[in-house]
Amino acid sequence: MMIRLYRLSHLLWRWRVPFLPWAIKVVNRIVFGVVLPPSCHLGRQVLLSYQGLGTVIHGRAWIGDGAVISTGVTIGGRSGHEVVPVIEEGAFIGSGAKVLGPVRIGRFASVGANAVVLEDVPPYGVAVGIPARVVRINRPEDLPRYDRFF
Incomplete structure (x- = not known):
């Protein structure tokens, strides 16, 4: 709804x-x-878990098709930066994560719970921590099927 x-x-x-x-x-x-x-862009089949409870999305943010965003996520700007985050197709953002500033989350990348993302995450990458760092690059065949939540 x-x-x-x-x-x-x-x-x-x-x-x-x-x-x-x-x-x-x-x-x-x-x-x-x-x-x-x-004013923000939400692609097709974007899933905001639990009806987006506690989620904050910047007005100029761009979220691609099939992205999964958990509860309590902030996708927003950062002081001194005009550009806001771009979340590409199939990305997963864990509960409580903060994606701030001129950041691009690559296709099918994953961001761990409570991570603070201040730099780009490459496609298929897994980023965790404060500040978030990429700890692994998944192979396309190893990706979980988030579309089964629909």
């Missing part, structure tokens, strides 16, 4: 309807506890 409300608000925002997109954002914030501005 929360994603449907976002899709409606994003469509209205693209059509430049003045007030309604932000009203829908407030409804999402109050009912589901997610900050999901109509």
Whole structure:
């Protein structure tokens, strides 16, 4: 339901309807506890676990198709940087992770729970820690199937 409300608000925002997109954002914030501005881009089949509870997404953030975002995740800007995060196709971001600033999370990369990502994560990479560092690069055939959550 929360994603449907976002899709409606994003469509209205693209059509430049003045007030309604932000009203829908407030409804999402109050009912589901997610900050999901109509100006951000969410790809197809993005999964925000537990209806996005505690998740905050920057208004200019870009999230690719099939990404999985757990609860309590922050995807936002950083002081002194104009660019905000780009989360590519199939990426997984664990609970409580913070992805801040001009960061690109590569295709099918994974970010561990409570990690603070301040640098790029390569495709198929696994990043953990504070600040996050890449500890492994997965092979494409070893990836877990997050699409089975749908």
